[in-house]
Structures are given as structure tokens and as C-alpha cells.
Amino acid sequence: MEADRDMILSHPSQKKARVGRPALRLETERLILRAMTQDDVDAIYAIVGDPIAMQYYPRTFTRQDAVEAIERNLRRYAKDGYGLFAVVLKGSGKVIGDCGLTWQLADDTPMLELGYHLQREHWGHGYATEAARACMEYAFRELGAEKLVSIIFAENQPSRRVAERNGMRVERQVMHSGRPHLLYVITRENYGQA
Ligand SMILES: CC(C)(COP(=O)(O)OP(=O)(O)OC[C@H]1O[C@@H](n2cnc3c(N)ncnc32)[C@H](O)[C@@H]1OP(=O)(O)O)[C@@H](O)C(=O)NCCC(=O)NCCS
16 A cells, blocks of 8 residues: 655655655666556566465456556656656566565654565566565665665565565564554664575
8 A cells, every 4th residue: 555645745754765866777687677657567466366376465456457556667767766666577578567666664763665466377586586686775775865775575575585685684573554564674783684
């Protein structure tokens, strides 16, 4: 669930992370992360409409939900300069998922979250870890963020392993979207050592 925008935009931590120049394109060895467009709706729906990919979410989402999710990210790019980006596999040029930074509420506090979602056929190759690493680098080096979190349902072991491979550690349990989750955290200081 998206955090309340007015509350987030008035929060001091928001001002800090808005410092820095927008980057609507990041590149890694195997991936390009670029701004989403509505042309990506089928690629996003392939994830959010997949009951197995959504097994740790409250429900599976519709194609219209995917359209609205893209709209939310377009608004984030305009306001924050970042959001969830489309993840493109260089080899094929296809969008295989999304990864990026969004403001989310954990225990009613706005936090900058690193999130990732891949189409099931692309699991198991390290793409989420690689994309998340690029977003971490961007958050700490370009945006000057002090801390990043990932809010992960405890049973979602693949997502937890992505966070752990990138040096995030469980700080505590938090409430998010009305359900308990684990709060994975990495600080800028720890990132330098990861
Ligand atoms: C979370 C999610 C993106 C993780 O996908 P994933 O494919 O397991 O993660 P990665 O792409 O980083 O791949 C890592 C796996 O590939 C393996 N791998 C193979 N080649 C690799 C490489 N070159 N580099 C790194 N890992 C590699 C790793 O060993 C790892 O497998 P393991 O976890 O069994 O040890 C995926 O499960 C998903 O999209 N789930 C639905 C959405 C979701 O729940 N998102 C998170 C919300 S909190």
C-alpha cells in the first residue's frame, strides 16, 4: 500500500532524500533500469497478476491495478525523481520486472524502501540482487540517503535472501499495510562496508 503522500512530503527525511539529481536510468552488467511507461503494463501485470509471485501479498492484482501502479510511479518520478523502475534484460531488451525506491509507511513512519518484483520465469539468476544493488548505490551515492529499508513478509524467503545478499539486516518487526513484516535495514555507513 502506498504511504500517505501529504504526510510523507512534509516529513523531514523526505527533504533530505529529495536532494540529489533525478536518475531515470541506471545500468548494471546485465540490466538497464529505466522509467516505466504505460507500454510496460503487460510486463508488470505478468507479475502482479501471478498468484505464485503474489503469494505473500494480500491478493493477486488485476490489469487495471497494474495500470494504476504505473501511474503511481509516474507521479513519483515527477515529485521525487525516482520510484520503481522497469528492469530491462540487456540480452533480450524485454522488461522482466521492476526495482527501485519508494516511500512506504512502517509503523506509521515514512521510510525509503528498496523494492523488487520479477516475472517468475526470470527468478534464480541474480537479477533482483543486481538491480537492488544498483538502486542502493544510487540512493547512498547520488541521493545522499542515510538509510534504506526493505519491508518483507517473514515467509518471503527469496526476498529476504536478496536483502541479505546486499548487506541488509533485520532490525525489528513492523506493521505495514495492517500486517506484521520484518524491517530490513542498511545504513550508508554499513553500505560502505558491505
Ligand atoms: C523477490 C524476488 C524478486 C527474488 O527473486 P530471485 O530470483 O530469488 O532473486 P535474484 O534474482 O536475486 O536471484 C537470486 C537467486 O539466483 C541464484 N543465482 C543464480 N545466478 C546468480 C548470479 N549470477 N548472481 C546472484 N545470484 C544468482 C542465487 O543463488 C539465488 O538463489 P537462492 O535464493 O535460491 O540462493 C522474487 O521472488 C519475486 O519477484 N517475488 C515476487 C515479488 C516479491 O515478493 N517481491 C518482494 C517483496 S518484499
